[in-house]
Amino acid sequence: MVADARRADGADPGACLIMQATAGLTTKRIRVASHDGNWFSAYLALPPRLPAPGIVMVAEIFGVNPPLRMCADDFAGRGYAVLAPDMFWRMERDVELGYDKESYQRAYAFHKAFDYEIGVRDATSAIEALRAMPECTGKVGLTGFCLGGTFAYLAAARCPVEAAAGYYGTRIQNFLADAPKISKPLIQHFGEKDHTTPPEILGPVLDAVRHNPNVTSYVYKDAGHAFANPGRPETYIESVATLAHARTFELFNRTLAQ
Numbered sequence: 001m002v003a004d005a006r007r008a009d010g011a012d013p014g015a016c017l018i019m020q021a022t023a024g025l026t027t028k029r030i031r032v033a034s035h036d037g038n039w040f041s042a043y044l045a046l047p048p049r050l051p052a053p054g055i056v057m058v059a060e061i062f063g064v065n066p067p068l069r070m071c072a073d074d075f076a077g078r079g080y081a082v083l084a085p086d087m088f089w090r091m092e093r094d095v096e097l098g099y100d101k102e103s104y105q106r107a108y109a110f111h112k113a114f115d116y117e118i119g120v121r122d123a124t125s126a127i128e129a130l131r132a133m134p135e136c137t138g139k140v141g142l143t144g145f146c147l148g149g150t151f152a153y154l155a156a157a158r159c160p161v162e163a164a165a166g167y168y169g170t171r172i173q174n175f176l177a178d179a180p181k182i183s184k185p186l187i188q189h190f191g192e193k194d195h196t197t198p199p200e201i202l203g204p205v206l207d208a209v210r211h212n213p214n215v216t217s218y219v220y221k222d223a224g225h226a227f228a229n230p231g232r233p234e235t236y237i238e239s240v241a242t243l244a245h246a247r248t249f250e251l252f253n254r255t256l257a258q
Helices: 066-077 101-113 116-132 147-158 172-181 199-208 238-256
Strands: 002-004 016-022 025-033 039-046 052-058 081-085 136-145 163-167 186-191 215-220
Touching: 025 066, 025 116, 039 066, 039 116, 052 066, 052 116, 052 147, 052 238, 066 081, 066 136, 081 116, 116 136, 116 147, 136 147, 136 238, 147 163, 147 172, 147 186, 163 238, 172 199, 186 238, 199 215, 215 238
Parallel strands: 052 081, 052 136, 136 163, 163 186, 186 215
Antiparallel strands: 002 215, 016 025, 025 039, 039 081
C-alpha cells in the first residue's frame, strides 16, 4: 500500500577510462570537468538509440558501486543517457563501498565530512557535461538515492534540470528554506519506516513543500530506508521499488521527451 503524502590532476577531463558493451548498452568511465578547474570521474551508461534524454544519477553514501551501476544500466535500458558522478571525489576519488560494517563506517565518515553546497556545484557540472554530450538530446533530469535523494530536492530548486526524482533523501531537513524555490517538477519517495527520516523529521519535510505545486511526495507503507536497492536484500522491497520507479519514469517521460 502507498500513502500519497502530496505535500507536496592535469588529466584530460574528456578522457575515457573504461568502456564496454553491456546487453546492448554502452558503458564508460569518463572524467567530467569541475566548476573550479579540476575533474571528477563518472559512470556513463548509454542506450542503443541516441541521442537520448539525460539523467544524472547521484548515488547513496556508498558511492558508484555495483548496485548503483546496475541501476544506471536499468535506466539506460529504458532509453536514457545516464551519468553517475563520483560525489566524494574531493575527499577521496572513486569511493566504492559495500555494505559490511567497515564500509558503513567509512560511508558515514564521508557523509559527515561532505559539503552539500560544493556538492551542488559538482552536480551542476555533471548536469552541464551530460547536456553538452552529443549522445544527449539536451534535456536532463536528476535522480538519486539517500544522499542523492537530497540532491534531487536541491536540484529542483537550484540546478538547471527539467525535473528531479529523489528516493529517501536523508538531509532535506537541513534545506527547508529551499522548498519555496523549487520551480521544476519534483517527486520524492520516502519509506514510512525509514529510520533516517522518522516522523519528527519527515513531517516538517513534507510540510515545507505542502503548498508547492511542483512537488509530489509519496510515503510507502511498511518500507524503510534503501527500499529501492536490490543490492541490499535486507531493505529491498521489489513491489515498492517497482511502483516508485514507475512514477519516476512517468515524470521523466513527460518532462524530458522531445
